[in-house]
Amino acid sequence: MGKIVRITDYQYKKSWKSEIDVVSDCPIYHFLRWIEKYGLGHNLIEVDGPGGGNPCFEIYHMDKNVLRAALSEHHQTQAGDPFIDESIYQ
Numbered sequence: 001m002g003k004i005v006r007i008t009d010y011q012y013k014k015s016w017k018s019e020i021d022v023v024s025d026c027p028i029y030h031f032l033r034w035i036e037k038y039g040l041g042h043n044l045i046e047v048d049g050p051g052g053g054n055p056c057f058e059i060y061h062m063d064k065n066v067l068r069a070a071l072s073e074h075h076q077t078q079a080g081d082p083f084i085d086e087s088i089y090q
Contacts, residue, residue: 012041016067017060018087019045020074024054035059038070064088 022031035042041060049056061067065079067088072079 011062012060014090015041015060015062016064016088016090017058018067018071018089019056019058020071021049021052021054021056024052034070034074038066040067040070 043058045056068079071084
């Protein structure tokens with residue numbers, strides 16, 4: 001397993017965030033490997049989220065470009081897609 005990085009409340013407030021729906025047929029192993037690959041932090045928002053009952057997570061990273069790259073992989077689109085930038089907040 002990779003190194004676990006804990007961030008302070010201040011760092012969390014300054015990090016870039018996005019919310020994602022994880023499809024129910026995605027094994028948790030694949031989701032956690034994706035989180036680890038990009039060094040993302042994550043918080044479970046809802047187990048039965050608004051997108052059809054799938055888990056809804058908030059993901060975050062201090063570097064907006066890292067978060068943008070992770071989201072582009074997750075949504076299978078280009079990092080410059082306006083949808084990606086619209087889904088990132090601070």
